[in-house]
Amino acid sequence: MPCERKPMRYGHSEGLTDVCFDDEGKSIVTCGSDGDVRIWESLDDDDPKSISVGEKAFSVALKNGKLITAVSNNTVQIHTFPEGDPDGILTRFTTNANHVTFNTSGSKVAVGSSDFLVKIVEVMDSSQQKTLRGHEAPVLSVAFDPSDEFLASSSCDGSVAVWSVESQTQVAQWKVLQKSSDVSAAKSLCRLAWLPRSGRVLAIPVDATVQLYDRNTWTHISTLSDDLSTQVVNVVVWSPCGKFLAAGTVGGNLLIWDVVAKLCVERQKHEKGFTVCGMAWHPSGGRIAYTDTEGCLGLLDGVSSASAPTSSSTTQSTKATAAKETNDYDDLFDDDDDRIMDEGMSDSHSPVKKALVEDDDDDDLMPATGRARNRASFLDDDNSQDAASVKLDKLPDEDGSSAILPPVIPAVSRPVYEGPMPTPPQRAFQPGSTPVHLMHRFMTWNSIGIVRGYNDDQDNAIDVEFHDTAIHHAMHLTNTFGHTMTDLSQEAVLLACEGTDELASKIQCLHFSCWDTQKEWMVDLPKGEDARALCLGQGWAAVATSTLMVRLFSIGGVQREMFSLPGAVVCMAGHGEQLLIVYHRGTGFDGDQSLGVQLIQLGRKRKQVIHGEPLPLSQKSYLAWMGFTAEATPCCIDSVGVVRILNRTLGNTWTPVCNTRESCKSKSDHYWVVGVRENPQQLRCIPCKGSRFPPTLPRPAVAVLPFKLPYCQTTTEKGQMEEQYWRSVLFHNHYDFLSSSGYETDSEVQSQAQKEQQELLMKMFALSCKLEREFRCVELAELMTHNVVTLAIRYASRSRRMALAQKLNEIALEKANQLHEEEEQEEEEPAYQSVAQNSLFNHVRRESRGSSQMNGCEDEDVEEEYTQEEERDAEEASETKKPCLNPFKKEAQSPERPSPKPVNREGRANPFKVSSAGKSSGSPAGQSRTTNVLDSMTMSSRKPVALSGTSKQSKAPVLKPLAPKAKSKTQATLLQMTATKASSKKQESQSGTETVKQTPAATPPVSAENTENRKPKTGFQLWLDENRKSILADNPDFEEMDVIKEGMGRFRTLTAEQRLEWSEKAKSESDLKKRKREHGGEEDEQMERDESGAKKKKALDSSAKLSAFAFNKK
């Protein structure tokens, strides 16, 4: 008899426990010393229902929807089952009751207590009590004879007694146990058991054996023992068929005997060897639940199914029906026929059992399982009715078996199908709600607020609370209609309940944002139509019903469009003008759901965006959450924890962006998602320990998870950057969508994102270059924007990859052409606005940069580049500047916030704000910032970074003008000659690394500055200083003289105007210097000394700081 021992589960805190099955065997009920009764749907139930019955619960019994518990406050209580509502106190003792048990019909309860008494109480009328006196020590356990004639009890005084219920006298007594003073000191709990149905035999655990006594003569008939087990037996239970007897021992052994053969057919060891103190046999006979003194719950599965491996099921069933007739009257215990019947029963009953096993795999959240159960109970109901009609003249003890037997026939006659099994479709749900059956539950938790539902004895109410109290104050509603579905938006609360026999299904809307006095409306659905799911959008509400329809309402209560769905709805979500519907598009198999999704655009441009395409889910999972991100992108999460987001740029595909299970510490932990945001990238969820959803109290706290796309090899640098790049691209798709549907977008953030993406591309480019993968470089370049490609070309040419540079050149040309074409198209739009914008941007950029520039001059090329970009920016800006405000911006106040008004921003800057270099200056320039940073290597070499420079060399030039003495001239020039070479070399190497790092660090300024201090500077020199770098870059082999020559050539090609400009600049600079000289006069002497000893760089440095400070102050 191979049976499977399932792993133990933690059920209660340590101490005595008890276990039983409910009448149908659908759930396991346990109690423990933590005073809770738990109802387990299955052993794998993550969220057993808990009923608190007292401080400690010693024993539990369940029958006919009555849950009886012996509690530490000396009472025996009744609770309803499965609701768990207290239903009064059955009886009281002067001390604890130790064991409670029902009689077979469930009309009476026997209780054994520590005050030596045994009481028999009528369940319906607790005043009908019988007290059995005679034990001289605490009573250990009690057991009702199936025919209600006798009651057996065991006690710490060492005796086992049989009482006549009617006369309340002892019929028999055996002194077979060891004496002890108290239950806690007793060696064994000595749980007794009568043979089911006939009650012909009483089993008594005595030491390591089980003694069987005959009912008629009260004599010992046999002993069951096992050579391998010497531990004291604590508990015995009969199988429902009466053929087997199971026993649990103090040391954790589980033994099953075939009673007729007196053979031990099964030995199992408790996985930790704890004492087994509670045992119950499933009504179908296939499994045994047991609990130990450490509070754990275990299950033995397949206990009797293997007992008849030879006979086929069909013959069995016929035999079983035949046997049924006979065994009604025959003695069950010695009859051979009934043995076959039992086998038939246990075997043929296995389909039901199988269903239960399947249930174990499912989670209890899974609505599907509910259906499977319903089906089972439906069958059972039918059967019991049938049975009842037949049973009238039968013996009362037939009760147990007849309820089990009838399903045998339909179950077995069905042809055996062994293909993939259809998955029960998941039930409709509201995203962000906890299961409906809970007394206190979240009905909605979304980005707007929380709706909680209370449904207990005193109160049936709904609490609405807003995260942002600026939207509305909290509300408390009495739930007179029994609403089960809610949704919450910034405008309204929508509630709905399913219909009952008398009342139609209702939809109620609290439209709190409306400006008239009628803030509420209600609609009855037609008879026979029930609301299944609902959602709110901006200005509209949608309700999906049981007749496969979706009804749209305006937020004020006007009925709008309605349409049919191809299948039963699973859930709906609304956001702005978008309506997202998920429904069953077919039957899923082997645990998979088959869901379809529709995305419908309401509002002005009405269209269906997604036409009922299948919704991808992980294998064997169901949909757990569905909704929109704050930025209006549809997003779904399945029960395995995979978060998927719609990728609109890839033909509306779904991309997995996160797996919440990876962040969980233990297997039974889950994250309950309440919201998704794309900017910043946040998955807001509530960590739930050991369950799928949080309790309402204590108030759960929201945690934030990051997104991580499941790219390959994310441990490597390459994989990491790829993941970052695509994540950035994916999470900024919404800008295109929002701007295309006419909403205002934050161009600052968008440009920042673009910059980030281009930087990542450049990094990947550099990495591929390093790895000598030129083809890959070209592939990457194709993703880049035109400007970055030019940068890449420079990088390639500098690292002497001419072939690559050439390829890139082609790409750059192509991109330039594309750009050109686009521009031409855009030119048709009115230009004046963009010009105005342009000048603004220029102005701002000058301002921001001018502060760090002494000679404020720029390369013409760069200037051009910028203007180009700014034109584009301006156009973009003008496009996005449509009057429509973006309602999805998280910040409710944000509409008033000036979006790109950089000048203002600069003006009211907070003095405490740590100025992160880019923040103020970069914002207005928009895209130009991209190039700003990326071009850093060229830019920084062109303009001497004056005050912000940190490197030692950079301070020197500021200082130099302070030493105008003619005497130092020769020395200075000497110095300069060497310095020039050194620094120019340095620059080269440094700029190389810079492109890789992409940091706008200050490079040493051109040392030619030094000469300028002494000689009057010409415009050409100034120009050369600026452009030396680019000349060197193009011709890395040039000597100083060659550079000058080349520079001369280039300078000549400039227009007269430009040349004039340069000479102007030269003049103004010399003026500037003069002023500085005057200022720094005091320090001249010290300067002199320093200059003469040109190598004392350090001393020079500190003074440099001083002078810089002085200059700055001015």
Next chain:
Amino acid sequence: MAVMIHIRMRAARKKKKKGGVSQTREMDAAEVEFLAEKELVNIIPNFSLDKIYLIGGDLGPFNPGLPVEVPVWLALNLKQRHKCRIIPPEWMDTDKLEEIREQERKLDTFTPIPNPHYMELTKLLLNHAADNIPKADDIRTLVKDIWDTRMAKLRLSADSFISQQEAHAQLDNLTLMEINTTRFFLLDSLNYMYKLRSNLHPARTQDY
């Protein structure tokens, strides 16, 4: 925000003045409490606000419903204006505090305390945000127990320190508030005792 800073500074000044009247040397409890207000605590705001930039650093951004870490002074300020819920610090939990209390009672030395300002924070948070803290009364009792135990220990060690006329003693894991409560009294009494002792042997001291 500027207003908030102003208020906080004014409050600080007020506290100082109060202390200043009676004792000029001693740092009074209000000042210690003021220091404790710099500790960070998580709150769940019910309003939305961008990052704010203060001398002490940047705070925020505040998103309704999303926990954010702020100093206690701001948390209490917001709480009083019904702008947030305070999430009690991790150690403010009956189980953890009970454990500490047991430890404190078992050992002769001072046990390490989860927060250097446990007493001040408990007082501040429980006085102003008791509705956000589960089992507030139990926590108050527990912290008071811990405090009493520690103060008793402190007095005991001060007593043995003086009675045995030790030159130095080592006391670990004392919090600022605890030091502050005993410091003035201990120092003064030592001074007096020194004076009294030196008066006992006037001749001797004169020699030196």
